[in-house]
Amino acid sequence: MFSQPYQPEVIEKKWQKIWDEQHAFTAKDDYSKPKFYGLIEFPYPSGAGLHVGHPRSNTAIDIIARKRRMEGYNVLYPIGWDAFGLPTENYAIKNRIAPAKVTRDNVDRFRRQLKRIGFSFDYSREVNTTDPSYYRWTQWIFLKLYEHGLAYKAEMPINWCTSCKVGLANEEVVNGVCERCGSEVIRKVKNQWMLRITKYAQKLLDGLDTVDFIERVKTQQRNWIGRSEGAEVNFPIKGSERKLRVFTTRPDTLFGATYMVVSPEHPLIEEMADHISNLSALREYRAQAARKSDFERTELATGKTGVAIEGITALNPITGKEIPIWVSDYVLMSYGTGAIMAVPGHDERDWEFAKTFGLPIVEVVAGGDVEKAAYSDIAEGTLVNSGFLNGLGVDQAKKTMIDYLEKEGIGERKVNYKLRDWVFSRQRYWGEPIPIIHCPHCGPVPLKESDLPLLLPEVEHYEMSDSGESPLALMEDWVNVPCPVCGAPAKRETDTMPQWAGSSWYFLRYCDPHNDRELASQEALDYWMPVDWYNGGMEHTTLHLLYSRFWHLFLHDIGVVKAPEPYQKRTSHGMILGENGEKMSKSRGNVINPDDMIDEIGADAFRTYEMFMGAFDQPIPWSTNGARGCRRFLDRVWRLQEMVDSEAKGLSKDLEISVNSTIRKVSEDFERMKFNTAIAAMMTLVNEFYQKGSVTGEELKALLLLLSPVAPHICEEMWELQGFGEPLYKQPWPGYDENKLVADEVEIALQINGKVRGKLMVPSTLSREEGEKILIDHPAVAAGIAGKTVVKLVFVPGRLLNLVVK
RNA sequence: GCCGAAGUGGUGGAAUGGCAGACGCGACGGACUCAAAAUCCGUUGGUAGCAAUACCGUGCGGGUUCAAGUCCCGCCUUCGGCACCA
Numbered sequence: 051m052f053s054q055p056y057q058p059e060v061i062e063k064k065w066q067k068i069w070d071e072q073h074a075f076t077a078k079d080d081y082s083k084p085k086f087y088g089l090i091e092f093p094y095p096s097g098a099g100l101h102v103g104h105p106r107s108n109t110a111i112d113i114i115a116r117k118r119r120m121e122g123y124n125v126l127y128p129i130g131w132d133a134f135g136l137p138t139e140n141y142a143i144k145n146r147i148a149p150a151k152v153t154r155d156n157v158d159r160f161r162r163q164l165k166r167i168g169f170s171f172d173y174s175r176e177v178n179t180t181d182p183s184y185y186r187w188t189q190w191i192f193l194k195l196y197e198h199g200l201a202y203k204a205e206m207p208i209n210w211c212t213s214c215k216v217g218l219a220n221e222e223v224v225n226g227v228c229e230r231c232g233s234e235v236i237r238k239v240k241n242q243w244m245l246r247i248t249k250y251a252q253k254l255l256d257g258l259d260t261v262d263f264i265e266r267v268k269t270q271q272r273n274w275i276g277r278s279e280g281a282e283v284n285f286p287i288k289g290s291e292r293k294l295r296v297f298t299t300r301p302d303t304l305f306g307a308t309y310m311v312v313s314p315e316h317p318l319i320e321e322m323a324d325h326i327s328n329l330s331a332l333r334e335y336r337a338q339a340a341r342k343s344d345f346e347r348t349e350l351a352t353g354k355t356g357v358a359i360e361g362i363t364a365l366n367p368i369t370g371k372e373i374p375i376w377v378s379d380y381v382l383m384s385y386g387t388g389a390i391m392a393v394p395g396h397d398e399r400d401w402e403f404a405k406t407f408g409l410p411i412v413e414v415v416a417g418g419d420v421e422k423a424a425y426s427d428i429a430e431g432t433l434v435n436s437g438f439l440n441g442l443g444v445d446q447a448k449k450t451m452i453d454y455l456e457k458e459g460i461g462e463r464k465v466n467y468k469l470r471d472w473v474f475s476r477q478r479y480w481g482e483p484i485p486i487i488h489c490p491h492c493g494p495v496p497l498k499e500s501d502l503p504l505l506l507p508e509v510e511h512y513e514m515s516d517s518g519e520s521p522l523a524l525m526e527d528w529v530n531v532p533c534p535v536c537g538a539p540a541k542r543e544t545d546t547m548p549q550w551a552g553s554s555w556y557f558l559r560y561c562d563p564h565n566d567r568e569l570a571s572q573e574a575l576d577y578w579m580p581v582d583w584y585n586g587g588m589e590h591t592t593l594h595l596l597y598s599r600f601w602h603l604f605l606h607d608i609g610v611v612k613a614p615e616p617y618q619k620r621t622s623h624g625m626i627l628g629e630n631g632e633k634m635s636k637s638r639g640n641v642i643n644p645d646d647m648i649d650e651i652g653a654d655a656f657r658t659y660e661m662f663m664g665a666f667d668q669p670i671p672w673s674t675n676g677a678r679g680c681r682r683f684l685d686r687v688w689r690l691q692e693m694v695d696s697e698a699k700g701l702s703k704d705l706e707i708s709v710n711s712t713i714r715k716v717s718e719d720f721e722r723m724k725f726n727t728a729i730a731a732m733m734t735l736v737n738e739f740y741q742k743g744s745v746t747g748e749e750l751k752a753l754l755l756l757l758s759p760v761a762p763h764i765c766e767e768m769w770e771l772q773g774f775g776e777p778l779y780k781q782p783w784p785g786y787d788e789n790k791l792v793a794d795e796v797e798i799a800l801q802i803n804g805k806v807r808g809k810l811m812v813p814s815t816l817s818r819e820e821g822e823k824i825l826i827d828h829p830a831v832a833a834g835i836a837g838k839t840v841v842k843l844v845f846v847p848g849r850l851l852n853l854v855v856k
Numbered sequence: 857g858c859c860g861a862a863g864u865g866g867u868g869g870a871a872u873g874g875c876a877g878a879c880g881c882g883a884c885g886g887a888c889u890c891a892a893a894a895u896c897c898g899u900u901g902g903u904a905g906c907a908a909u910a911c912c913g914u915g916c917g918g919g920u921u922c923a924a925g926u927c928c929c930g931c932c933u934u935c936g937g938c939a940c941c942a
Contacts (some may be wrong), residue, residue: 380940728880799875804923
């Protein structure tokens with residue numbers, strides 16, 4: 051009689067050691083086998099340690115990776131550390147410890163925590179973005195981007211904390227105030243490194259049609275890129291050669307353009323300063339707009355402000371009518387041309403502005419009432435008051451107008467994107483140094499590839515300087531170098547790269563992580579890429595996921611990688627909330643620590659609960675009782691060993707169907723990430739074993755194989771205790787018998803007019819005719835149809851018989 | 857305002873247009889125990905009924921269908937993201 055207790059704390063350590071010693075999960079460099087590359091977002095090793103969100107993603111792909119190995123694939127399931135970044139630097143400043151040391155400690159703790167959960171990572175391929183042998187290649191990619199004109203320096207407004215006197219990353223600005231000191235954040239123009247991601251806007255959009263990403267990821271990226279089609283049109287300025295160029299998506303409404311608006315920073319104002327009579331008012335307005343914080347700007351988004359430019363007017367190029375030019379901060383310098391033609395009849399913002407300042411509103415699309423509201427319906431409206439466009443629908447009018455503009459040389463077709471270039475500078479210490487030297491004679495000079503990596507020097511203080519420059523600026527020995535071209539005294543770039551740099555290509559490094567000649571060998575990249583399945587958080591959709599696609603598209607264009615897109619499939623998990631249904635956070639006091647949970651119920655039960663708690667793609671509150679329920683389930687699985695019938699061969703007759711259909715359901719559900727229903731199916735099977743009171747060796751084998759990707763330690767241990775042979779991780783994934791999925795007899799519902807009147811066991815091969823007879827004869831049905839006429843009979847084999855009567 | 861996701865028992869959630877509530881949590885009852893814990897067995901949407909059973913029930917209002925949680929039209933609410941993008 052089997053009586054050993056289930057002790058996860060013992061067997062989990064035991065099997066982790068065995069897997070480790072046997073290199074069970076090491077990806078092979080055998081490029082002849084079919085491969086599977088599963089990826090999760092590599093963690094940022096924060097001081098707080100692992101939280102319960104990490105294991106949700108990791109376990110999901112771990113299940114897939116373990117299943118793929120059993121299916122015979124050569125599997126790459128790597129792990130690494132995205133270790134540059136602000137929290138580490140801030141912690142280092144506060145506690146006076148070197149960031150490199152903080153990172154080392156945090157990585158060690160994270161690795162220990164992850165190992166405890168039993169993920170089948172290939173730890174021999176670990177990468178760390180702060181390792182010079184890694185960031186050497188991050189810098190190399192930067193040089194390539196620079197060489198191809200995709201990295202440039204520009205005056206860009208950044209977030210500026212008025213109290214700390216430092217530039218802040220967007221992530222550090224919370225509700226318009228500084229995350230650290232709580233004071234106001236304004237826009238300040240600084241010289242910044244930029245990456246020309248906008249050049250890839252169309253490719254980033256087109257690529258989405260070629261990959262298997264969940265729809266909401268595609269939609270969010272499409273919205274973020276924000277493609278819009280229209281035209282750029284030149285408006286002459288009266289009595290001048292200067293033209294004012296605008297972008298519009300509604301060229302059809304050109305006849306209704308009654309004024310123009312330029313953004314406060316528009317160059318027109320200074321260029322035509324001589325002709326403008328209220329220059330000081332305009333400059334004052336511009337200064338005011340600059341002083342506004344982002345927060346204020348959105349707060350004020352309801353009301354419109356503006357100043358008319360006095361002294362110059364524009365001409366509507368179609369009607370020839372003279373129209374005023376205004377300045378307003380609702381027009382952004384960073385989109386389109388920084389100037390618009392205002393059509394108040396058919397644009398809500400223009401309408402509001404016109405009403406505020408008493409500007410004329412002309413209806414050019416009939417269908418609404420332009421005195422009451424802007425009419426912007428493009429599907430219904432018909433053009434009026436528009437000369438040669440009259441009577442046309444909006445779509446047709448757009449085409450006709452653009453053709454006309456191009457023929458007359460007034461304007462041309464144009465596509466615009468909301469996507470902005472990527473601000474790539476941080477005035478921070480803990481990031482990759484940008485490998486550029488600024489020479490007073492030669493301008494920016496890139497380092498030679500052979501001089502990489504450009505090491506991050508050790509400094510005394512990690513605080514930003516008073517001028518808002520990186521701490522590197524104070525390192526005179528490091529900063530002052532001769533120009534590599536002319537030898538004149540020059541200075542190194544002191545900004546560092548943002549955290550997104552290292553994570554934009556880490557999946558390539560995993561393919562060949564120890565290569566010191568190239569970022570990865572061609573063969574390794576050809577074999578492993580693209581990533582077959584990438585799971586991660588929705589919060590990265592328009593950041594990391596977009597940035598890394600951009601880098602990969604670029605690396606494809608310069609011949610480093612074969613395929614344009616890095617990820618074949620992208621899925622996303624729902625966030626785990628606290629027990630009270632709120633987001634987990636220290637301040638709310640509802641954080642669940644995975645270590646505590648594992649101490650109580652073991653890693654296998656923890657993994658099982660992470661997958662069982664609910665639909666994988668939905669946000670879901672944590673329930674410690676629910677997690678304990680999963681431990682109970684594993685206890686029941688363990689105790690199956692007390693009821694093994696060692697005499698019985700194969701599957702017992704009455705469980706054949708259950709076992710086969712469970713194998714099918716679990717196999718299919720794992721692929722669809724329906725882990726909760728897969729586990730439910732296994733619970734049901736275990737309940738059936740208990741009903742029967744015994745289990746055969748074959749039945750137990752099937753269960754252990756199915757359960758092993760979810761709860762690998764207990765399954766390995768039971769496999770060994772039962773003497774089933776070679777370790778479980780080396781076993782093939784179970785198949786099922788198509789002929790053993792349906793019972794000979796099935797229960798069907800008997801319905802009258804769609805209402806259930808009875809249930810009946812019938813042979814599963816029952817024909818429509820036989821069914822009809824049975825139905826009519828059934829007492830419950832006979833009573834229901836007495837005195838009525840049968841109109842129709844609906845027969846769904848194996849499901850129901852429905853009689854329609856009148 | 858725009859985009860997206862979602863509203864089902866006390867609770868987390870199941871359900872290719874085909875018997876709503878699988879599986880788990882909680883609760884209740886029973887067995888074992890001196891007792892408790894653990895474990896095992898059972899009950900658990902609502903109303904009425906001793907019962908068989910009947911009626912009602914998937915955010916709200918309509919519709920399509922023999923049949924709707926599921927499809928269509930019109931709303932309401934919650935959550936997430938974006939937000940003056942011309």
